[in-house]
Amino acid sequence: MSQPRKVTAAIVGPGNIGTDLLYKLRRSDRIDVAYMVGVVESEGLTRARDLGVEASSEGVDWLLRQDVLPELVFEATSATAHRSHAPRFEAAGIQAIDLTPAHIGPMVCPPVNLNENRLAANVSMITCGGQATIPMVAAVSSVTAVPYAEIVASVSSRSAGPGTRANIDEFTQTTSQAVEVVGGAKRGKAIIILNPVEPPMIMRDTVFCAISPDADRDAISESIHRMVGAVQEYVPGYALRADPQFDDPRGQWDGFSRVAVFLEVKGAGDFLPPYAGNLDIMTAAAARVGELMAQHLQEVPA
């Protein structure tokens, strides 16, 4: 049997995230990144051209004028830009993987709910903290009811770009919503901390879930370990700092016990430095989503 055709893709947004994503997708057997698009000439466009990718500073207008349109587009710009681009991609029949906080399509976390969303016209990659923590919430909620889950993401100041900084509320709100909708907690809360320490700290995440005092702790631990393995398939530097920690009910916990999961997310160092695990898990998750969408596209005639 002949090699299946590669699916043509474009990346919109040639910044650090878009470039790291390009590095990752170049290793893909299923995806051919043919286009890199920005709105001004930039180092990112030059870098893409050096790698043999057609790159333009004329934006999405240019992209949609091409003879061969992409079947997949990865957008790593801003929520505002993606809100204006998304309807145009959909009208052109291009599936969009949204790395901005625009949240137009369903929120996707690959090891949790990718399969059910692989045909969606637009999927939202939530937030970096969401990608790091929601698998753990889902691992717990698949075993026992989680009335409340809380995540704390600590990232190095250097890895928090101007977009994140200007709209930090979008992070907390989108992530807490995803902790509920994707993670399966009845109520979710998200906290993000920027730490400027030098050398830069590797991304750290903590997940707290309220659970019943008689929940099966062994089953929860096993589910967490299994889910860590599933995330490691696309983020090898995703690791538990310690076994899940179980605490008996305390006065202010409404009668619930608590499981706490301590994570470290070290990036692959493709284009971004390894400490920026928060950015790496975003691009790795987006690449993962792209792979599965491409696999489906390969199965239908072009």
Add this chain to the structure above:
Amino acid sequence: MTRPDITFDVRITDTTLRDGSHAMSHQFTEQQVRHTVRALDAAGIQIVEVAHGDGLGGSSFNYGFSLTDEFDLIAAARDEASSAKIAVLLVPGIGTVDDLKRAHDAGAEVVRIATHCTEADVSVQHFKAARDLGMETAGFLMMAHRTSPESLAEQARIMVDAGCQCPYVTDSAGALLLNQAQARFEALIDEVGDEAWVGYHGHQNLSLGVANSVLAYEAGVKQIDGSLCALGAGAGNSPTEVLGAVFDRYGIKTGLDVPALMAAAEEVVRPYLRRWPKMDRNAIVQGWAGVYSSFLLHAEAASDRYDVPAHAILQRCGELGLVGGQEDMIIDIAIQMSQKARSDT
């Protein structure tokens, strides 16, 4: 942008009901808040801060859940205050603009927006929202010992340009020595003093909160924080009643009634103290190693849970350069230390 009028030589903001929330493990009752606000108001305090210790939205596993909904406490405080304004704290990344709107609806007229001392740009959207709501604003540059006076002044500039009427040198770790505090006051006043006030928030971990407050006044700082009975994180804040007495003896006008403040501390706050913040070993380590004061009770809890010394946990927090809000790392450190202790034996 205008800054608020300050009637006296210096304006004292009392944070017993916000920073004190840490020392109370966030278990304030509505009755305690009502009595405290009434006493502060009667003693001439013009701004009373009320919120979870970690600011709006701080009620959580990570920081501790509030016994009473903070919006109920804010409304109760508003109800009791005849002339004082109610302030709230908002830490971007923990609280949001939605929380701020709810606090405003509950009666808060002042917001203090807090970031780590090098991360002021995360507060821009919140200052804008606060000014749109017509609220008076202040900006907390937390852990002010962690950056140079010059860079602290640049961060203050970002806040002022965003709508902050009073950036604060916020010594969250109680670590600033006299000359270090003074250099920061002067740098901020040089940078923003023509258009904004400058403030100082101290902790007593190295016993310098009151002395730094005097230096602050001399440098031109116009807003200074205190707490009754020092009720606050770590070894507590500069005690409001001591600030009142010291400024009075210097002849610096605060508009405060010193005997009434001492009565408020002794008769209203002291009876409900769960712990009187003091300079014990753990708190001194916080000032000495530059650790966020709110970590104290969390380190003590982790010490009990994992059987490692709290002062050693806090020392490690300083070595790792943890910042405010990273309370979860305290548990992580305790686990690592207890594992190491086990493998060493």
